[in-house]
Amino acid sequence: MQNITDFVKRVVVYLAKKSAGMEANTACPFIGYQPTEPKAVKKLRKF
Numbered sequence: 001m002q003n004i005t006d007f008v009k010r011v012v013v014y015l016a017k018k019s020a021g022m023e024a025n026t027a028c029p030f031i032g033y034q035p036t037e038p039k040a041v042k043k044l045r046k047f
Helices: 001-022
Strands: none
Touching: none
C-alpha cells in the first residue's frame, strides 16, 4: 500500500509541474483576463 501511495504522490507532483510549466509559457486567450503568476511559476519560463 505504501508503494502505491508514493507512486501516486510522484505522479501528481510531476503533472503539477508540467501543467505549471505549460501555463507559464502561454497567454490567456480571453481578453483582459490574465492573473499575475507567482514567482515560482515565472522561473519555469523557457524564453
